[in-house]
Amino acid sequence: MAERKSLIKIKPKKFKSGDVVKVNFMVMHPMETGMRKDKKSGKIVPADYITEVKFFFNDTPFTTMQVWESVSTNPVFTINFKVPAAGTLKVVYKTNTGEVQEKSKKLKPKG
Amino acid sequence: MQRRSFLQRIGLAAAATAATATLTPQSLLAAEAPKGPNTMDIDAALKAITGGKAVTPSKKVHLKAPEIAENGAVVPVTIEVDSPMTPDDYVKAIHVFATKNSNVRCADIMLTPANGAAMFATRIKLGSSQDVLVVAETSTGEFLSAKQSVKVTIGGCG
Numbered sequence: 388m389a390e391r392k393s394l395i396k397i398k399p400k401k402f403k404s405g406d407v408v409k410v411n412f413m414v415m416h417p418m419e420t421g422m423r424k425d426k427k428s429g430k431i432v433p434a435d436y437i438t439e440v441k442f443f444f445n446d447t448p449f450t451t452m453q454v455w456e457s458v459s460t461n462p463v464f465t466i467n468f469k470v471p472a473a474g475t476l477k478v479v480y481k482t483n484t485g486e487v488q489e490k491s492k493k494l495k496p497k498g
Numbered sequence: 499m500q501r502r503s504f505l506q507r508i509g510l511a512a513a514a515t516a517a518t519a520t521l522t523p524q525s526l527l528a529a530e531a532p533k534g535p536n537t538m539d540i541d542a543a544l545k546a547i548t549g550g551k552a553v554t555p556s557k558k559v560h561l562k563a564p565e566i567a568e569n570g571a572v573v574p575v576t577i578e579v580d581s582p583m584t585p586d587d588y589v590k591a592i593h594v595f596a597t598k599n600s601n602v603r604c605a606d607i608m609l610t611p612a613n614g615a616a617m618f619a620t621r622i623k624l625g626s627s628q629d630v631l632v633v634a635e636t637s638t639g640e641f642l643s644a645k646q647s648v649k650v651t652i653g654g655c656g
Contacts (some may be wrong), residue, residue: 407614420623449612457596457604459572459621466607469614496517 391415395492400425404472404496412440412464412478412490420456437482442463443477448478470496534581540597544633547593547606553633556642561632568622570650577618579634579642589616591635598628624650630637 396411404489414437421434434456442450468476477491538546544553562576581589588611594604607618616634624630627649634642 409617418593418623420601444612449610451608453606453608455603455605456601457623459597459623462620465576465614465616465617465619466609469612471612 391488393478393488393490395476395490397476397492397494402470402496406466407469408494410442410466410468410476412442413461414480415483417459418458419458422435432436435482436472437462437480438483439481441479442468443479444468444471445474446477463498470494474494499558499611535568538602540595540602540631541615543574543595543602544642547633547635551639553646556634559634559642559644561630561644561646563630563648566649566651567624568651570626571573572621572649573624573630573650574619575622575630575632576609576619577617577632577644581636583611583614583616585611586637588637589634590637592616592618593633593635594618594620594622595631595633596624596628597631599623599625610632626650 392415394413394415396413398409398411402408405464410483414487416437417433418448419435421431423432425432426489431458436456437454440454452464454462468495472493474492475491475493477489479487479489481487543641560578560580560641562578563573567573575594577592577594579589579592581587583589589609591609592607594606595602596604603622604622605618609616622630627647629647632644636642
């Protein structure tokens with residue numbers, strides 16, 4: 388499947404090593420519950436939702452999420468992270484249809 | 499359940515080495531949350547997670563959700579738990595439930611001390627006016643909870 392749009396945002400933009408930052412992970416995903424009917428055809432839209440989101444720092448997992456249908460369309464997941472040093476933040480997510488996608492961002496603490 | 503047994507084996511190996519090696523985030527990451535069937539009521543879902551242990555309402559868990567949500571499809575929820583987040587005392591997992599949705603489970607977040615602070619925010623769907631329940635599991639084996647009722651004007655499912 389084509390790559391879905393996703394974005395990792397770090398707040399605040401400027402931080403030092405040892406600081407606790409907010410990590411925002413946004414995905415463009417329909418999060419279909421499998422209970423909604425298509426208004427035109429009257430058929431049930433098949434379920435398609437994110438089931439697992441994993442956060443890695445330098446390939447070491449530090450946060451795992453299990454997600455269910457009740458999360459909104461185009462979800463945003465926000466967690467905190469204490470940046471130990473410069474490195475790569477990677478987010479991998481899986482859906483119930485077997486799709487696996489990832490997104491990474493380099494962290495460059497100043498000072 | 500191949501994956502689970504694989505993870506358990508990793509966990510055992512990590513436990514064996516943990517005695518000598520320093521604690522890494524990987525070894526502290528809570529094992530996979532118990533996966534129940536998709537649709538279950540709130541009591542069954544809670545039992546699957548706590549294993550029958552008591553859940554105590556606590557002021558340490560701060561749940562921020564709107565009292566009245568105009569659109570049930572996008573209800574912002576923020577959870578913060580007071581915790582030092584050290585390897586001895588940290589929040590292992592945060593579970594979010596919507597008590598009247600057809601699938602009460604929204605999200606289970608497994609945290610480690612590397613997070614620095616126990617916080618989670620997302621947007622959830624609510625089918626009707628109901629309570630949002632949050633259960634935080636600490637590394638000491640306690641289950642703390644917080645609850646808030648949300649009035650929904652337009653349902654978010656279907």
